[in-house]
Amino acid sequence: METAQYQQLLSLYKVPVSKLSSHCDGQMFQFETTAEIEQKQSELIGQKRAVDAMDFGLTVKQPDYNLFVVGPSGTGRLTYTQQKVGNLAKEKTVPHDWCYVYNFENPDRPLAISLEAGVGARFHHDIEVLLKDIERLIRKTFSEEPFENKRRTLLAGFEKQIEQSWKDLEDFASNLNFRVEQTPSGIDTYPLRFGRPLEKIEYDRLTKEDKEELQKKSRQLEEKINQTINQIQKVESEIRKSLDLFMKQSVAYSIECLFQPLYGEYEDNPKVIRYLKAYFQDVVEHFSIFLPAADEKEEFDFLEVITGNKEQQLQRYTVNLLVNNKSEKGAPVIYETNPTFQNLFGKMEYKGALGNWTTDFTLIKPGALHLANGGYLILQASELLQQPYAWGLLKRMLQTGHIQIENLYEVQGAYPTSGLRPEPIPLRVKVIMIGSYYLFDLLASYDEDFYKLFKVKVEFDTEMTKDREHYEQMAYFVKDYSDREGLLPFHRRAVVKIMNYSSRLVEDQRKLSTRFQEITKLLVESSYWASRENSRYVDDIHIKKALDEQMYRSNRIFEKYKEMIVSGTIMVDTDGARVGQINGLAVMGTREYTFGIPSKITAQTFAGRSGIMNIERETSLSGQIHNKGLLILTGYLSGLFAKNRPIPLSASITFEQTYQMIDGDSASSTELYVLLSSLSGVPIKQGIAVTGSVNQWGEIQPIGGVNEKIEGFYHVCKEKGLTGEQGVMIPKQNIQNLMLHDDVMDAVEKGLFHVWAVENITEGIEILTGVSAGYPLTNLGEFQPESIFAKVADRFDQMYQAAQKMNPMKKEKEE
Structure with missing residues (x-):
């Protein structure tokens, strides 16, 4: 191909400077x-699909329409979710407060009470005041003179019965000529003689008949004493019962006035009324808790430690205000940044006593689900899935529609606990999970309940x-x-x-x-x-x-690579022409910075039937996509040059000086060019780097990282010296992806560097070699003379003839 014709070819496929980048027209801004x-x-901005999905998911009222916000970080998914949910929540009704109270019938099952927003705090205060008033009124009632007079009167009647029983016993003993006396050790009886106790010497002088008579009377007296004691014990029991009933009636009468206003205030809440009535009955039954101790003891009371002091006993009459929505202006929005088991579902705290851990309903603490109940809960999927048991329990509560505070030690089965099981609270919450595409696909693939509970996918795009x-x-x-x-x-x-x-x-x-x-x-x-x-x-x-x-x-790593290329440590030619050698382009880098670097690709072709050997594959440094790209090369060569006889090809191809995994098919066209160069013997211009994948028809396909690849090769050429003939050849489809830096565009505009775009292998090989690719003259694999394809076909013919000479037996068999 003549020089003028070649320059015309280069101009034909050169990408103009105007298409190397897209510039916003600043005149549109006023x-x-x-x-x-x-x-x-x-x-x-630019997320209409996500906005519509978010509106739908937050508006639909049916259960299980929870949302999963999916998309890459940095697209504003969290900020928008919080803003959107926050604005919508302001228009919603403030949810109810929740309290846990003592269950007087089953203390291990605390009761959950729902109250309108703000009423929970008032209820907590009312019960607190009620407890103080009860203690004050009970003490006042028991210290007043009317109560004491009635108590004395009640006791006096029973005392008369006891005195009469003793008098009857004494009379009975007197008739038997015995005396009865009460002593600290019990009841003693003495036989009498002449009005005085019978002495032992006198008893010994009695006749046998007199002794037997005395013993008979003694037995009669013992029976009478036992009867009297039984009567007195019955009277004492009646005293205790009557006194207890009297005190309970007095307590009930005195504190009833405290409950009547509460019955009226909470008449619309049957559960509160039932609780207050049970509260009233329990106070009446256990009124002694409110009484002052008989004597103030300063010494350590071991029994009190075991059974609980007065303050602990009075805790049953308090209210645990679990959720207080008094200050809320709408539905709550909770963003739980640390969704641990306890932070999500609540917990029961413990306190130590004599080496044991104990708990009660006042130590129940809320979780994010309690606080978000009636509103919205926002979670990061990556954080949630890292917490043991959290995802499974969240699913269970969403499925059952109740919040059950679980004991983590029971879930783990570590050791038995107190067995406190608070009453479940109805759950009505919209859960919004935020995560990556990977986590969304992972949950969708491995958890069959995921789609049932998260029916709305809110997908954020990375472009607009x-x-x-x-x-x-x-x-x-x-x-x-x-x-x-x-x-x-x-x-x-x-x-x-x-x-x-x-x-x-x-x-x-x-x-x-x-x-x-x-x-x-x-x-x-x-x-x-x-x-x-x-x-x-x-x-x-x-x-x-x-x-x-x-x-x-x-860009420290890129600078090191560039330095090694310029110094020759990494061998990359940017000038001249070589047979079987070409500059391919790859993208490397870190999360913060990616860059393109040229890599020398070489090929050797020789007679044989082993096909194309990928050295990277043989050394386990080639990925599956890269292997696929090389297999496509075999398909292309066979389809073009094996019309009437097989291709006896053996070739080796490799990325020189690469010692890490290579994957992707963006270098497949580059590898095909270098194979054609090796087969035809036509050198490739080393100042032109190539990127692009190829299919079996020789069509060039688009790749990624085109800007980094062009800029990377430009900087290497600039360091080694720009000649005006250097550039990068890219797929034509990638023109729309070009957004090159200004320094590259300036070099292109000055003619120091170039970018060419091609659609097929024939266009690319002509730019790389300056030799016509050639076109088929017949269907038998004959091509335009002196073209690259003609040279390749001739080489294949030579290889085929050499193979036939080396294996005449096979030739005879074929004939």
Whole structure:
């Protein structure tokens, strides 16, 4: 191919400077700086699908329509979710308060009581005041003179019965000539003689008949004593019962006035009324708790430690205000950043006593589900799934519609606990989980209940269409964020630069990025550099300065690679021409910075039937996609050159000086070019680097990272010296992805560097070699003379004939 013809070919496929990047037209903005933009309601930009899904999921009232907000970090998914849910929650009714109270019938099962918002705090206060008033009235009642007089009168009647019983016993004993006396050790009886106790010497002198008679009377007296004691014990029992009943009646009468107002105040809540009546009965039954101790003992009382002191006993008459929505203005919105078992579902705290751990209903603490009940609970999926038992229990509570406070030690089965089982609380909450595509797919694949409970997918995109509406919204976003964060205003030129950077983030001239985390980072840093220069606003030079500084902080690895290439440690030629050698392009880097680097790809072809050997595959350094790309090369070569006989090809191909895993098919066209060069013997220009995948028909397919690849090769060429003939060849479909840096575009505009776009292998091989690819003359595999394909076909013929000579037996068999 003649030089003029070759230059014409290069010009035909050269990408013009105007298509190497997309520039926002700053004239569409009617402001000089963002300080002139009028304030308006902030809105989510470029996420219509997510906005519609969020509106639907938050509005539908049926259960199980919980939301999973999915998308990459930095798209504003959390900020928008909190803002949207917060605004909607303000319009909702404030949910009820919840209290736990003592269950007088079953103390191990505390009762849950629901009260209207704000009433819970009042109920808690009313019961607190009630307890104090009860103690005051009971003490007052038992200390008043009317009560004491009635008690004395009651006791006096029983005392007369006891005295009469003793008098009857004494009379009975006297008739038998005996005396009865009460002593500290019991009841003693003495036989009498002449009105005095019978002495032992006198008893010994009695006749046998007299002794037997005396013993008979003694037995009669013993029977009478036993009867009398039984009668007295019955009377004493009646005294205790009557006195207890009298005191309970007195207590009931005295405190009834305290409960009547509460019955009226909470008459609309049957559960509260039942609790108050049980409360009243229990106070009457256990009125002694409210009485002062008979004597104040300062010494240690072991029994009191075991049974609980008075304060602990009185705790049953208190209220545990679990959820207090008194200060809420709408439905609650809880964002639980640490969704542990206890933080989500509540817990029962314990306290130590004599080496044991005990608990009661007053130690029940709420979790995020309790606080969000009647409203919205926002969770990060990654945080939730890291917590043991949290996901499983959350599912169970959403399925049952109740919040059951579980004891973590019981769930783990570590050791027996107190067995406290609070009454479940009805659950009515909208759960919004935020996570990545990976976690969404993981849950959807491995948990059959996931779709039943999270029926609304809110998907955030990473890009949006580039149009006037989104330009204006982005400009307002810049203004709103700079105002909120106290940044300098941004000039129109700076806003244009930000728009271009946004397109660069998505590598698409037709799109803008919705990853506002990267945009806000640029806003903060550019404002910093503008402030350093005492500028009144941020201009385009400050945007460029911020981007350059970001690159400088992160491109150490790229600089090392470039240094090794320039020094020859990594062997990459950027000038001249070589047979069987080409520069491929790969993308490397870290999370903060990615860059493209050239890599020498070489091929050797020789007679044989082993096919194309991928050295990376043989050394386990090749991924599956890369292996697939090389198999496609065999299909292309066979389809083009094996029309009437097989291809006796053996070839080896490798990425030189690479010692890590290689995957992807973006170098498959590059590998095909180098194979064609090796087979035809036509050298490839080393100043042209190549990227792009290929199919079996030889069509070039688009790849990713095109900007980084072009810029990486440009910087290497610049360090080694630009010749004006260097450049990168890319797939034509990738033109729309070009958003090159200004220095590369300047070099292209000056003719120092070039970008070519091709659609098929024939176009690419001609640019790389300056030799016509050739076209088939017949269907038998004959091509235009002196073309590359003709040379390759001739080489295959030579290989085939050599193979036939080496194996004549096979030739005879074929004939």
